[in-house]
Amino acid sequence: MVDDDEVDISNLQRQIAHTTAGIGRPKVETAAASARAINPNVTIETHHFRLDRDNILGLFERYDIICDGTDNFETRFLISDATVLAKRTLVSAAVLRFEGQLAVFKPHVATEGGHFPCYRCLYPEPPPPGMVPTCSEAGVLGAVTGVMGTLQATEVLKEILGIGETLAGRLLIWDALATKFRTIRLRADPHCAACGPEPRIRDLSAHGATDGPACAV
Numbered sequence: 418m419v420d421d422d423e424v425d426i427s428n429l430q431r432q433i434a435h436t437t438a439g440i441g442r443p444k445v446e447t448a449a450a451s452a453r454a455i456n457p458n459v460t461i462e463t464h465h466f467r468l469d470r471d472n473i474l475g476l477f478e479r480y481d482i483i484c485d486g487t488d489n490f491e492t493r494f495l496i497s498d499a500t501v502l503a504k505r506t507l508v509s510a511a512v513l514r515f516e517g518q519l520a521v522f523k524p525h526v527a528t529e530g531g532h533f534p535c536y537r538c539l540y541p542e543p544p545p546p547g548m549v550p551t552c553s554e555a556g557v558l559g560a561v562t563g564v565m566g567t568l569q570a571t572e573v574l575k576e577i578l579g580i581g582e583t584l585a586g587r588l589l590i591w592d593a594l595a596t597k598f599r600t601i602r603l604r605a606d607p608h609c610a611a612c613g614p615e616p617r618i619r620d621l622s623a624h625g626a627t628d629g630p631a632c633a634v
């Protein structure tokens with residue numbers, strides 16, 4: 418778990434790893450305590466700092482699968498580029514208001530026609546600042562994050578166990594208000610700046626400091 422934030426009362430409607438007793442404490446501490454309370458045999462490593470271009474690759478090298486539950490585009494693009502460079506599988510969940518999105522990105526894995534797509538094959542560049550409201554501006558229905566987190570955990574288990582049909586190459590979209598799930602096919606972009614045959618992104622130097630808003634799911 419990596420996070421630099423402390424528990425705030427406004428988080429608790431959607432972040433069930435924390436409780437009112439943990440307000441003001443580092444989120445990685447209270448989330449780790451919650452997981453250990455369920456199963457003390459789970460090994461949890463906590464990293465109480467903010468991911469940035471200088472620390473991310475060293476951290477990601479230590480893990481096989483990366484789960485993104487962040488809420489700002491700067492960090493999402495940083496995580497995506499780092500997982501492509503480090504050849505790590507990324508399981509990515511995102512929530513805004515009443516909708517959730519889930520995808521698995523592993524462009525280092527070959528398919529029949531080439532390889533699986535990365536996040537930048539879907540979203541080549543971050544949207545201009547202010548174009549997409551943050552979760553603190555637009556709001557999030559708390560239960561939606563719980564569903565997306567559970568779906569995300571299921572995809573992690575599938576990737577570890579090698580069972581079922583991988584979600585890589587597809588984007589799951591859940592519209593909670595309409596109670597509809599749909600899945601869109603994703604293809605690797607042959608001109609992708611991160612995972613294409615002639616990638617422009619060969620390191621993380623183009624990423625600045627990540628100082629976006631903090632309301633991770």
Ligand SMILES: [Zn+2]
Nearest residue numbers: 535538609612
């Ligand atoms: Zn790509």
